[in-house]
Amino acid sequence: MIEVNNLTKKFKSTLAVDDISLKINEGEVFGCLGHNGAGKTTTMRLILGLLRPTSGTAHVWGKPLSQNPHLRRKVGVLLENDGLYENLSGEDNLDYYARLYEIPDRKNRVSSLLEYTGLDSRRKDKVGTYSRGMRRKLGLARSILHYPSVLLLDEPSAGLDPEVQKMVRDLILNLAREEKILIFLNSHDLDEVERICDRIAILQRGRVIACDSIKNLRSASSEPGVVIVLDEKENPDKAASVIESFEDVERINQTNGKIRVVFKQGKSPDLLPALVNAGIRVSEISRTSRSLEDIYLEIIHREEKQK
Amino acid sequence: MTICMVIARKEIRELLSNRNTMLTSLGVALVFAVIYGLGLTEEGSIGGVISVDGTLFFLSIMLGVFMAYSLTGHVFYKEKTDRIIETLLTSPATLRQIWLGKVLAVSAVSYILALIAVAVLLIITAIRNQGIVLPGGPVIFHIFLVVPVFIAAFVGLNGVAQLALGMKENRLLGFIIFIPLFAGLYGLGFSIGAVTTITWLYSALVLAGAWLLLVLAAFIVRFLSTERIVTSLG
Ligand SMILES: Nc1ncnc2c1ncn2[C@@H]1O[C@H](COP(=O)(O)OP(=O)(O)OP(=O)(O)O)[C@@H](O)[C@H]1O
Ligand SMILES: [Mg+2]
Numbered sequence A: 001m002i003e004v005n006n007l008t009k010k011f012k013s014t015l016a017v018d019d020i021s022l023k024i025n026e027g028e029v030f031g032c033l034g035h036n037g038a039g040k041t042t043t044m045r046l047i048l049g050l051l052r053p054t055s056g057t058a059h060v061w062g063k064p065l066s067q068n069p070h071l072r073r074k075v076g077v078l079l080e081n082d083g084l085y086e087n088l089s090g091e092d093n094l095d096y097y098a099r100l101y102e103i104p105d106r107k108n109r110v111s112s113l114l115e116y117t118g119l120d121s122r123r124k125d126k127v128g129t130y131s132r133g134m135r136r137k138l139g140l141a142r143s144i145l146h147y148p149s150v151l152l153l154d155e156p157s158a159g160l161d162p163e164v165q166k167m168v169r170d171l172i173l174n175l176a177r178e179e180k181i182l183i184f185l186n187s188h189d190l191d192e193v194e195r196i197c198d199r200i201a202i203l204q205r206g207r208v209i210a211c212d213s214i215k216n217l218r219s220a221s222s223e224p225g226v227v228i229v230l231d232e233k234e235n236p237d238k239a240a241s242v243i244e245s246f247e248d249v250e251r252i253n254q255t256n257g258k259i260r261v262v263f264k265q266g267k268s269p270d271l272l273p274a275l276v277n278a279g280i281r282v283s284e285i286s287r288t289s290r291s292l293e294d295i296y297l298e299i300i301h302r303e304e305k306q307k
Numbered sequence B: 001m002t003i004c005m006v007i008a009r010k011e012i013r014e015l016l017s018n019r020n021t022m023l024t025s026l027g028v029a030l031v032f033a034v035i036y037g038l039g040l041t042e043e044g045s046i047g048g049v050i051s052v053d054g055t056l057f058f059l060s061i062m063l064g065v066f067m068a069y070s071l072t073g074h075v076f077y078k079e080k081t082d083r084i085i086e087t088l089l090t091s092p093a094t095l096r097q098i099w100l101g102k103v104l105a106v107s108a109v110s111y112i113l114a115l116i117a118v119a120v121l122l123i124i125t126a127i128r129n130q131g132i133v134l135p136g137g138p139v140i141f142h143i144f145l146v147v148p149v150f151i152a153a154f155v156g157l158n159g160v161a162q163l164a165l166g167m168k169e170n171r172l173l174g175f176i177i178f179i180p181l182f183a184g185l186y187g188l189g190f191s192i193g194a195v196t197t198i199t200w201l202y203s204a205l206v207l208a209g210a211w212l213l214l215v216l217a218a219f220i221v222r223f224l225s226t227e228r229i230v231t232s233l234g
Helices: A040-048 A090-100 A106-116 A132-144 A162-178 A190-196 A214-221 A236-244 A272-277 A292-306 B003-017 B019-039 B053-081 B084-088 B095-129 B137-164 B167-195 B200-223 B226-230
Strands: A002-011 A014-024 A029-034 A055-060 A075-078 A150-154 A182-186 A199-204 A207-213 A225-230 A249-255 A258-263 A282-287
Touching (some): A002 A040, A014 A040, A014 A199, A014 A207, A029 A040, A029 A162, A029 A190, A075 A132, A090 A106, A090 A132, A090 B003, A106 A132, A132 A150, A132 A162, A162 A190, A199 A214, A199 A292, A214 A292, A236 A249, A236 A258, A236 A272, A272 A282, B003 B019, B003 B095, B019 B053, B053 B095, B053 B137, B053 B167, B084 B226, B095 B200, B137 B200
Parallel strands (some): A029 A182, A150 A182
Antiparallel strands (some): A002 A014, A225 A258
């Protein structure tokens, strides 16, 4: 379990992390978003005990990792750098870390991870000859080698092709759902975050400006409603007048055959039967769902304006 | 195997797999062994037999330290420029264990290179003398018990410095150490070595100095922090 309280980190004149408090539980996949330089990596380094907080605390299982090597045994880490030695083969890299973590049955564990990541045929080649994506995969294998209970990943799928990105996503979901591992990840890939994270925090200039589940953020930030697409030959004005007759409709706006309807807060009137009864041909109706990107940008911009 | 030994083992393997570095180091060791071996003159000879004592005394220690100097960067500083050290510091290994493992690895490889040079020098003098010339007791003691400690002390101090300093400071430090080291290898070992008689007192003094430096290194490493390393990555 990760618990961060009033965490602050100052580098000379830069306030990299500014009074952050977070609590993340086991089995949770937690995503940390934010523009470049928002303080994501610094927060992760503080949790890992690589940096000393200027004030506040960052604890894992109630203790700082910096002073507890035995707790670090149960923590897996993939930073921006993969942590691999170019002069050693893929297999020797994993073997080294397996020895450091004193993993029983080392050889089998290393082999199965090499197979899992599809690097088996290159196991004897030096990592210096691997592609960027292959290294990232090996780095990920390294981070879970010792069956960690907490896994921290700094932009795990940066620079990976779609197929490998999917592999990484599946791996993360599997670890969280099946093995109840706590996963804390920094990412710029909003699509990935939307698919795998239970909760997210958005960082801006070292501060947490939003922290909640994606579902809650979505309902808090976006207006509920539907988008209606009419048959090509249909008259939009006729449809609009039918929709406007509903009390629960806040407003509508129509653009080339598409009608965007915004409901009053908490309401969800059933428009389709009324439209059909009025003889209007509807070819598509769907809930307005905003992507995480929309929500993210809205929250960031709202915060900018308040400044 | 303890964490220190796991680290030492990996560092040695990595050093040995770096063919360029190893061949260059071996080349330098051989060149100096040959220069020293051929440079021995009748001046330092006792009863017509060339004495190897002074030469071996200086060659073993100066060359060992010189090798350690050129290998330390591969083992300590490179992990910082590659930013791998950050990941290593999140493992169960403590800073002290990492430091000690690396010191052991660099010292072992440097010491073996120094021993190779000593062996080559003995072979050269044997050929020149048409008979084996063995060094005296104090020099044998020095080669086997003093030199490894001295090398470890040097690596220990240099390693702490490399872990603590940034890129620019590290370059400057390397340059500052190189000059006296190279001068020593040439001047002390080559010129003075051949005409110096090595007594037990000399060996004891160097041993005391080596232990003092080693204790100093072990003390200074206390003040090294993870934060210091992470904020001075290359
Ligand atoms: N060692 C350091 N010394 C000085 N300033 C630093 C140091 N590390 C980070 N910073 C500063 O702290 C701020 C936050 O950096 P951080 O690396 O945490 O951002 P990030 O959110 O991870 O960005 P990115 O998305 O680009 O990885 C930046 O302004 C950065 O310049
Ligand atoms: Mg970052």
